[in-house]
Amino acid sequence: MYNDEFELTFDLADAGPKKEQRRPTLPEPEEAAVAAPPVQETRETPVSAAPENTPAPEREPEPAAEPQSTAPAAKDRTVLISGGDRGIGAAAARAFYAAGYRVAVFYHTNAEAAAALQKELPGVLAIQCDVASRASCELAFRAAEQALGRVDVLVSNAGIAQQKLFTDITPEEWQHMLDVNLTGAFHLCQLALPGMIRRKAGRILTVSSMWGQTGGSCEVHYSAAKAGLIGLTKALAKEEGPSGITVNCVAPGVIDTDMMAAFTAEDKAALAEETPVGRLGSADEVAQLLVFLAGEGAGYITGQVFGVNGGLVI
Numbered sequence: 001m002y003n004d005e006f007e008l009t010f011d012l013a014d015a016g017p018k019k020e021q022r023r024p025t026l027p028e029p030e031e032a033a034v035a036a037p038p039v040q041e042t043r044e045t046p047v048s049a050a051p052e053n054t055p056a057p058e059r060e061p062e063p064a065a066e067p068q069s070t071a072p073a074a075k076d077r078t079v080l081i082s083g084g085d086r087g088i089g090a091a092a093a094r095a096f097y098a099a100g101y102r103v104a105v106f107y108h109t110n111a112e113a114a115a116a117l118q119k120e121l122p123g124v125l126a127i128q129c130d131v132a133s134r135a136s137c138e139l140a141f142r143a144a145e146q147a148l149g150r151v152d153v154l155v156s157n158a159g160i161a162q163q164k165l166f167t168d169i170t171p172e173e174w175q176h177m178l179d180v181n182l183t184g185a186f187h188l189c190q191l192a193l194p195g196m197i198r199r200k201a202g203r204i205l206t207v208s209s210m211w212g213q214t215g216g217s218c219e220v221h222y223s224a225a226k227a228g229l230i231g232l233t234k235a236l237a238k239e240e241g242p243s244g245i246t247v248n249c250v251a252p253g254v255i256d257t258d259m260m261a262a263f264t265a266e267d268k269a270a271l272a273e274e275t276p277v278g279r280l281g282s283a284d285e286v287a288q289l290l291v292f293l294a295g296e297g298a299g300y301i302t303g304q305v306f307g308v309n310g311g312l313v314i
Helices: 087-098 111-120 134-148 171-199 210-214 220-243 265-274 283-294
Strands: 078-082 102-107 125-128 153-156 202-207 245-252 305-308
Touching: 078 087, 078 134, 078 171, 087 102, 087 111, 087 153, 087 283, 102 111, 102 134, 111 125, 125 134, 134 171, 153 171, 153 283, 171 202, 171 220, 171 245, 202 220, 202 283, 210 220, 210 245, 210 305, 220 245, 220 305, 245 283, 283 305
Parallel strands: 078 102, 078 153, 102 125, 153 202, 202 245, 245 305
Antiparallel strands: none
16 A cells, blocks of 8 residues: 655565654853953063065965855754654654744645644645655645745655565556656755755755665665665765765655554564664664755755664664
């Protein structure tokens, strides 16, 4: 059964080692008390006149000015999150909102979840979009750009998953998996890049999976699409680095979201036992990494794949 946004699924038979909030008002920073430096007594030393024809001392070269980023401060920045109505996408929307970003999310069919997120986070923009359709992406992106003014950060998170034997996957299922998980990212990146290139600043973040790194039994089409997303990330990072744009990928492992509601307590305990840190991950932990990678402190990080998997894939 398909799902309308990115979530991880697991084949337990082969699990093995695969294994309202309103915007918070931040306190004003306290002014640090700066102690005056101690006054030191100095003696004047008479300076003898320099003889004629003595060359003037050379001036030390002034240090080169640090390059100034053209990216706006967090409170003035915007983020667009596909598949942002639930799971990792919704957690990312909350985290970016709390960090001061203006937030827009794309959702596919779950209008109720999108409306609930808007009620929880006043001011968040929710737009219906089928990322597998170029026309739908163009309309939705144009609406987001008009409402936000620009898109500084793109989080390409929308995706679907399916467990099925490779020999049973139909050509239509294969193509749909690629269209949503990989081609959807292609559409959104192409739409976001012109403005980022023009401003010489931007962040693109893709959400893959640990199965994109290792491959997952009974999820060959899903693993192939997510592996393609990693390749897209690395190649695009090389191409867009000179334009001041970074491109990074997050590859979650076993994340405890509502997609795991069908798993029994025993199933979850078994998965946690296989994970080196001894527990499942949370969507909030993935979201916090996305916020960091979107920030100015991550300006020298690009083309990387970050596993959020508790050590399950090293």
